[in-house]
Amino acid sequence: MSKAPKPRVKSPKTAAKGDVVTIKTTISHQMESGLRKGKDGKLIPRQIINKFEALFNGKQIMSATLYPSISANPYIDFDMKVEEAGEFEFKWFDDNGEVYTKKAKMQLEG
Amino acid sequence: MMMTKTKKPIALAVGMLLGLSVATAQATDDMSLHISPQSQPAPEGLEDYAHGDARSGYIYATEETRTLQDDDFENPAFLWVEKAQEQWSTPEGDANKSCQSCHGDVESMKGVGAVYPKFDPEIGDLLNLEKRINRCRSEGMQATPWKWESDELLGMTSLVKMQSRGMPVNVSIDGPAKEYFEKGMKFYNTRVGQMDLACKHCHIDQNGNYMRAELLSQGQANGFPTYRLKWQKLGSLHRRFRGCNNNIRAEKLANGSPEYMALELYVTWRGNGLPIEAPSVRK
Amino acid sequence: MTQTTEKSQVSRRDILKIAGVGAVTVGAVALTGKAQAKPEDVTAYFKKVGGDAANASKVTVDGPEIAENGNTVPIEITVDSPQTENDYVKTIFVAAEGNPTPEVVTFNLTPNSGVARVKFRMRLAATQKVRAVAMMNDGSTFTGDKEIKVTIGGCGG
Numbered sequence: 001m002s003k004a005p006k007p008r009v010k011s012p013k014t015a016a017k018g019d020v021v022t023i024k025t026t027i028s029h030q031m032e033s034g035l036r037k038g039k040d041g042k043l044i045p046r047q048i049i050n051k052f053e054a055l056f057n058g059k060q061i062m063s064a065t066l067y068p069s070i071s072a073n074p075y076i077d078f079d080m081k082v083e084e085a086g087e088f089e090f091k092w093f094d095d096n097g098e099v100y101t102k103k104a105k106m107q108l109e110g
Numbered sequence: 111m112m113m114t115k116t117k118k119p120i121a122l123a124v125g126m127l128l129g130l131s132v133a134t135a136q137a138t139d140d141m142s143l144h145i146s147p148q149s150q151p152a153p154e155g156l157e158d159y160a161h162g163d164a165r166s167g168y169i170y171a172t173e174e175t176r177t178l179q180d181d182d183f184e185n186p187a188f189l190w191v192e193k194a195q196e197q198w199s200t201p202e203g204d205a206n207k208s209c210q211s212c213h214g215d216v217e218s219m220k221g222v223g224a225v226y227p228k229f230d231p232e233i234g235d236l237l238n239l240e241k242r243i244n245r246c247r248s249e250g251m252q253a254t255p256w257k258w259e260s261d262e263l264l265g266m267t268s269l270v271k272m273q274s275r276g277m278p279v280n281v282s283i284d285g286p287a288k289e290y291f292e293k294g295m296k297f298y299n300t301r302v303g304q305m306d307l308a309c310k311h312c313h314i315d316q317n318g319n320y321m322r323a324e325l326l327s328q329g330q331a332n333g334f335p336t337y338r339l340k341w342q343k344l345g346s347l348h349r350r351f352r353g354c355n356n357n358i359r360a361e362k363l364a365n366g367s368p369e370y371m372a373l374e375l376y377v378t379w380r381g382n383g384l385p386i387e388a389p390s391v392r393k
Numbered sequence: 394m395t396q397t398t399e400k401s402q403v404s405r406r407d408i409l410k411i412a413g414v415g416a417v418t419v420g421a422v423a424l425t426g427k428a429q430a431k432p433e434d435v436t437a438y439f440k441k442v443g444g445d446a447a448n449a450s451k452v453t454v455d456g457p458e459i460a461e462n463g464n465t466v467p468i469e470i471t472v473d474s475p476q477t478e479n480d481y482v483k484t485i486f487v488a489a490e491g492n493p494t495p496e497v498v499t500f501n502l503t504p505n506s507g508v509a510r511v512k513f514r515m516r517l518a519a520t521q522k523v524r525a526v527a528m529m530n531d532g533s534t535f536t537g538d539k540e541i542k543v544t545i546g547g548c549g550g
Contacts, residue, residue: 003261006193010183020507028189030342033424033516035493061505064513069424069489069497071465071514072342073186078500081476081507174457174467186465305410312411321411323544339462357414393461 005029005049007102009090015082016109023054023061024077027092027100033068049074051093056106057086084108144295144380145328146317161278161383167336167392170327175339179391187268187337187389190344194265203253209266212250216269223271224280224386227375229287236290236371239267240346258365264344268335271388278383279332281375294376297369303360309373312354329354330381331374333390344389347374424463424518430495435488435524438495442486444526444534452485452527452537463517463543472509472527472535476502482509484528491521517543 010024027049034046046068053063061080085108092100142149145163152160152169159166168176178184199210213219227238237245243266244255256263283291298309312321313329320326334347341349348365351373355362363369439445451473460466474482481504487497500511509527517523524538 006189008183008189008192024183026183026186026189033493035424056505059505060501061503062511063501064511065499067494067496067498069492069494069516071516073189075184075186075512075514077512078502079507079510080505083505172457172459172461175461178465178467305414307407307410307414311407312414316408316411321414339465342464 005092005094005098005100007090007092007100009088009102009104011088011104012106014107014109017082017084019082020079021082022077022079023088024075025052025054025090026073026075028073029092029094031066031068031070031072031074035068047095049092050095051091052076053091053093054078054080055089055091056080057084058089082106082108141380144314146314150318158385159387161381164330164381164384165328166330166381166384166387167327167333168387168390170325171392175391175393178337179387185337185389185391187335187344187391190261190265191269191272191389193261194269197262197266198269201251203247203251205250205252207251209246212246217273219270219273221274221277223274223388224277225282227281227287227290227371227378229282229285229290231286234286236287236375238371238374239271241366241371243267243270259346259349261344264335264346267346268344268389271335271386274386275388276385279378279381279386281378281382283375283379287375290372290375291379293369294372294374297373298376303355303358305358305360307358309354309377328380329377330384331378332381332384333387333392335388336390336392339391339393347377424493424516429491429493429518430489432490432522435490435495438488439486439524439526439536442484442526442528443532444486444528444536447526447534447536449536451535452525454523454525454537454539456523456539456541459542459544460517461544463519465514466517466541466543467512467514468523468539469510469512470500470525470537474509474527474529476504476506476509478504479530481506481530482527483530485509485511486526486528487515488524488526489515489517489521490524491519492516493518497523517541519543 005027007027012021015021029049031049032044032047034043036044038044048068049066051065054061062078064076066074085106088104088106090102142163149163152165156169159168182188198216199208201208223239226242227236230237240258240263243263247253248255301308309329312326316326317328331347335344337344348370351370352362436445453471455469456466470485470487472482474480476482482502485500488495489497497515498513502509520542522538522540524536526534526536528534
């Protein structure tokens with residue numbers, strides 16, 4: 001999808017302290033590698049998501065630097081050890097300077 | 111044969127199939143004539159993806175590809191479906207109506223995707239889901255129809271069709287649909303292009319065999335629109351038809367052309383009884 | 394198996410033609426146009442990031458034996474680590490031996506990660522080895538890899 005990239009996130013709504021939970025993330029993005037030629041025979045300029053960050057209550061859980069070898073509609077899943085209730089924040093950084101964000105809340109069980 | 115991981119050299123297939131003739135069936139009672147003369151039992155655990163001689167493309171996919179389809183989050187097609195969900199209740203056009211205004215919640219579409227393409231007596235022509243949705247836009251909403259391969263139309267077609275997920279494909283070829291069916295069947299069996307091949311040569315006669323690196327499926331439509339790993343996006347059945355035609359160096363016809371509409375009816379009917387899988391993931 | 398018709402006999406010629414379908418359909422691959430990296434390029438890259446002396450243990454690179462399409466290949470990397478404040482994987486470098494450039498993705502993990510595991514999807518321009526180096530918080534490095542075959546030249550569309 002060439003238009004406004006759309007992030008999607010699957011994170012638990014509730015979890016128990018001490019649990020390790022899996023977080024799945026993806027965003028619609030062509031990840032144009034910069035190595036492909038268009039119909040006019042010229043290289044299509046590179047435009048990828050070059051960085052991804054996951055934070056919980058403002059603290060970084062993980063981050064990733066992405067290169068053109070990552071597939072279109074980049075998918076990343078990873079884990080977090082649950083310590084407290086709070087809010088996830090996910091950020092995708094585009095080559096064009098745009099930053100796409102998505103937030104999700106998580107409560108403690110019991 | 112279809113599930114073996116070992117690649118079968120095409121030369122073997124030559125020996126096996128030389129002299130074997132296959133019917134261009136006129137009768138519709140013997141489905142094996144329309145599907146495969148060598149249909150194998152469905153692999154264990156995948157019986158739901160088979161019906162009679164029909165085998166969904168899911169059966170021909172690798173485990174990794176199936177895993178991508180099985181989870182609605184991991185399936186990349188849902189990036190499009192999620193946008194369509196928002197679109198469903200967004201008013202548009204001069205009538206200021208949304209899909210929701212007439213149809214209520216999208217769950218009301220259950221069963222609809224299973225019976226298209228379908229003859230529409232009002233306009234006196236065959237409609238597939240894409241054309242049906244665009245007709246709603248132009249007539250009901252008085253909005254601009256979406257382009258065939260647009261993200262919007264692919265997403266909405268998937269959203270509507272997935273309300274019937276797991277239901278058997280059940281298109282009708284009776285009454286006024288019959289002439290479209292016969293036209294589609296004729297197209298399917300007619301040699302075209304520089305390679306002088308028909309659809310049937312790959313998808314009936316050679317189904318289950320390897321064409322170079324490619325395991326040839328039955329070319330079933332129950333999973334469309336599909337997220338193809340090769341396309342890296344969601345795509346329509348007609349886009350796939352164009353790709354096939356291009357590969358055999360034949361003329362690519364227009365999306366929504368009368369030929370492809372008739373072909374869609376025939377191809378979909380071949381899979382009557384297979385579960386709706388849209389939006390599927392395929393190589 | 395033995396229906397008969399006057400039409401559409403499957404000839405030897407047809408089967409040879411089918412074998413040639415798709416033979417001219419290259420170019421739809423996302424990574425094209427440049428010479429491919431070599432295994433030495435990956436070694437040089439790992440050296441640059443400080444992982445050239447990595448111990449070949451603890452790192453598992455999981456992916457399909459044969460990728461159905463090189464544009465989207467699911468990969469999961471797991472490092473044997475308690476992932477505690479005192480002992481955790483800090484960085485995972487992933488590189489490919491047969492893509493135009495060696496770098497694929499670099500993950501920065503934290504003790505908050507709980508476990509050292511990441512999953513993603515990558516492009517593979519050809520059959521090649523995907524290699525990963527994990528750097529621990531104390532600077533020690535471990536490595537693992539997986540060879541993934543990519544089938545090229547099916548029927549595209």
